[in-house]
Amino acid sequence: MADPTYTPPEVWTNDAENGGRFAAINRPTAGAREEKDLPVGEHALQLYSLATPNGVKATIMLEELLEAGFSEAEYDAWTVNISDGTQFTSGFVDVNPNSKIPALLDCSGAQPVRVFESGAILMHLAEKFGAFLPTDHTRAEVLSWLFWQIGSAPFIGGGFGHFYAYAPEKYEYPINRYAMETKRLFDVADQRLAQAEYLGGGEYTVADMAAYPWMAPFVFGGIYGEARKFLSIHEYENVERWVKQISARPAVRRGRIVNKAWGEEDEQLLERHSAADFEGKKL
Incomplete structure (x- = not known):
């Protein structure tokens, strides 16, 4: 149900009590809040x-x-x-x-x-x-899928994930809006992976490394509670094939x-x- 009581004010102001799970850290300003150096190791x-x-x-x-x-x-x-x-x-x-x-x-x-x-x-x-990252004619395809993922992540995380799992109140409209978009993105990937072994084509590339960490937890059921069931992720069989194939890579098992x-x-x-x-x- 939508909240019928809220009318946006003429000028927005921050209300820390309405920030939900991340209220303690979310602010509408940038910059350092504490003076502290980062640790540095021996590698470049x-x-x-x-x-x-x-x-x-x-x-x-x-x-x-x-x-x-x-x-x-x-x-x-x-x-x-x-x-x-x-x-x-x-x-x-x-x-x-x-x-x-x-x-x-x-x-x-x-x-x-x-x-x-x-x-x-x-x-x-x-x-x-x-x-x-290929340097031949396939480079543009790989970069297109890389930036597809970069542009898509906010809809899945800050959109679906926030309103479905983290928001202090559950509202139908934003959950439906971002559930629809998340499923659409999975369908985009599923149709592409019906045509090619990897997102960029026949080779494993940065496009796969970018998309895999976002899609794999939905396939395995390790993100946003019951999101796998809620979104019927089992429907995307080509994505599941691709996720399992990448999950078997030793470097991926370490990196995760x-x-x-x-x-x-x-x-x-x-x-x-x-x-x-x-x-x-x-x-």
Whole structure:
């Protein structure tokens, strides 16, 4: 049911009591709230992240590069707990002024390079190492699917996920609106994957790394409570085939647990500094 009592005011003001689960950290302003430096490890690549779908994109990419033999892709991964507001420390804001994970600091050159936004990180690493992003006529197709995912994520996360799972009150209109859009996006992917093995075509690329962390939890039933049943995700058989195929990749199994701070202890890896950190973990 829609709320018949609310009429938007002429000028919006923030009401912290109406922020729901994230009221303690959500504000309509940017910038640092606390002076605190970020930790720095020994590798040239420093990742500051959390194993949300957007964060997992970066760790899968880094692990895939290592799996492919690019030793210079070794990295240190540090957990940024967004529920505690760690993303608003001065050190993190210096790397990402938008205060969102993931954020990457590339210190391999003469000057450190900051890279923020998950799609930018995927492209930076792909171009840096010459991997998972074709340079021939298929490049445009891969980039199209990469940016399709980047543009789609807000409808699934901030849209469907928020109103279905996190909003303090449940309202029919926004849930229906974003459920429809989420199902439409799954149908787009399902029809594409009926034509091709991967989103970009016949090869596994950054487009798949971007979309997989968002779609796989719906297939496995690990996101937004009963969302898999509510959205009838079982209908998208080609997406399920693709998800299971990618899930079997060793690099993906590793990447999914880096910076994970919930679930079983043997499925978490709060910090990652070398391949040895995965010993004893359930992959």
